[in-house]
Each structure stands twice: as C-alpha cells, then as structure tokens.
Amino acid sequence: MNYGSIGAVIGHEMGHGFDDQGSKYDSRGIKRNWWTxxxxxxxxxxxxxxxxxxxxxxSLPGYFIDGAFTLGENIGDLGGVEVAFHAYQLSKNGQPAPVIDGYTGEQRFFLAYAQAWRVHRRDDLALQLLKSDSHSPPKYRVNGILRNIDAWYEAFDVGPDNALWLPEAERVSIW
Ligand SMILES: [Zn+2]
Structure with a gap:
C-alpha cells in the first residue's frame, strides 16, 4: 500500500524530470534538446x-479536462505509477506477496493508489480548479491513468465488458 500511495507520488515527482517540460532540459539542467x-x-x-x-x-457537465494543459501532470502520474509498481515488484525479491483481507499484493497496490486520491469537492471549486489547476481532477488521476496500465488489468481481471477497459493499442506507456 505504501508503494501504491506515497511510492507513486515519489515516482510522479521523478517523472516531472521527463515530462513535456522537464524533458527539454539535459542532465545539468540546461535547456537543450538531448533527444534523438x-x-x-x-x-x-x-x-x-x-x-x-x-x-x-x-469532468463536470459541459466541462472537459484540457489534455494539453494537464499533460505534464498526467505524464508524471502515469510514469509514477509504473515506476512505483516496478519498485514494488523488485521489493518482493522473487517471493509472492501474501493475500491480505482477500486482496493480492498487486490489488492492494492499485487500491492504495486510488485511496490516495479520494476527495470531495463542491462543483464550483471543482470547476475553478478544472480551469486553473494543471493537475487533472483526482477521479481522472486514478481512472484516466490506471486504464493505461497492463498490470492493473491483470490484477483485477478487467475485460472489454468493464467501463474503464481500453484496447491494448489505445493504452499509453511512455517510460
Ligand atoms: Zn506533479
């Protein structure tokens, strides 16, 4: 649960070094293109x-997320979950995780990620943030991110009949 919550947050912050803005700076923090x-x-x-x-x-009736405005934070979230999940797998040293309260280790990882973003907001605040905050609304930091992650499909046996299912070709993995 720690890997899925604070681990994903740490991964998110690392991801900013390689998001749509951070990727424009080299290893010394100088703005120059170092990409092929x-x-x-x-x-x-x-x-x-x-x-x-x-x-x-x-996100709200008639109001959509701005995918360009929120891109850097969404890249951070996507890469953050992936790197934290990888770290979690390494932490098990090849051993299976125990099932606790009926949940596998992988399920607990993703549940913790979702729980970390629980929030309740009035619509007027949600609208204000939708227009001014470069982070996506918390619901989409969970639902919009996890549906790109193959391990999440495996953990919960998510299939084409489920609301968040995405065909593999439409899933995005950057790092
Ligand atoms: Zn961020």
Whole structure:
C-alpha cells in the first residue's frame, strides 16, 4: 500500500524530470534538446495520445479536462505509477506477496493508489480548479491513468465488458 500511495507520488515527482517540460532540459539542467529525432517523435506521439484521452473526459457537465494543459501532470502520474509498481515488484525479491483481507499484493497496490486520491469537492471549486489547476481532477488521476496500465488489468481481471477497459493499442506507456 505504501508503494501504491506515497511510492507513486515519489515516482510522479521523478517523472516531472521527463515530462513535456522537464524533458527539454539535459542532465545539468540546461535547456537543450538531448533527444534523438526518432525518440522525440515517439515521445510526441505517446504524449499526444495521452493528451487526447484526457481531453475526452467530461469532468463536470459541459466541462472537459484540457489534455494539453494537464499533460505534464498526467505524464508524471502515469510514469509514477509504473515506476512505483516496478519498485514494488523488485521489493518482493522473487517471493509472492501474501493475500491480505482477500486482496493480492498487486490489488492492494492499485487500491492504495486510488485511496490516495479520494476527495470531495463542491462543483464550483471543482470547476475553478478544472480551469486553473494543471493537475487533472483526482477521479481522472486514478481512472484516466490506471486504464493505461497492463498490470492493473491483470490484477483485477478487467475485460472489454468493464467501463474503464481500453484496447491494448489505445493504452499509453511512455517510460
Ligand atoms: Zn506533479
């Protein structure tokens, strides 16, 4: 649960070094392009896909997330969950995680990620933040991110009949 909550937050912050802004700076913090042309093109394709996904989410009736405005934070979330999940797997040293309260280790990881973003807001505050906050609304930091992660599908046996299912070709993985 720690890997899925604070681990994903730590991963998120690391991810900013390689998001749509951070990736423009080199290892010494100098703004210069250090990418190969091919890598940069693929990065643009993948991040563009992520931006399109988020722009399709109607967070409040008539009001959609701005996928370009929130892109850096969404890249941070996606990479953060992936790196934290990887760290969790390494932490098990090849041993299976115990089932606790009926949940596998992988399920607890993703449940903790979702629980970390629980929030309750009035619509007027939610609208204000939708227009001014570069983070996506918490619901989409969970639902919009996890549906891109193969391990989440495996953990909960998510299939085409489930609301958040995405065909594999539409899932985005950047780092
Ligand atoms: Zn951030």
């Amino acid at each position: 042309e091919a890598d940069l093109a693929r990065f643009g394709q993948r991040t563009g896909k992520l931006a399109s996904q988020f722009s399709a989410y109607e």
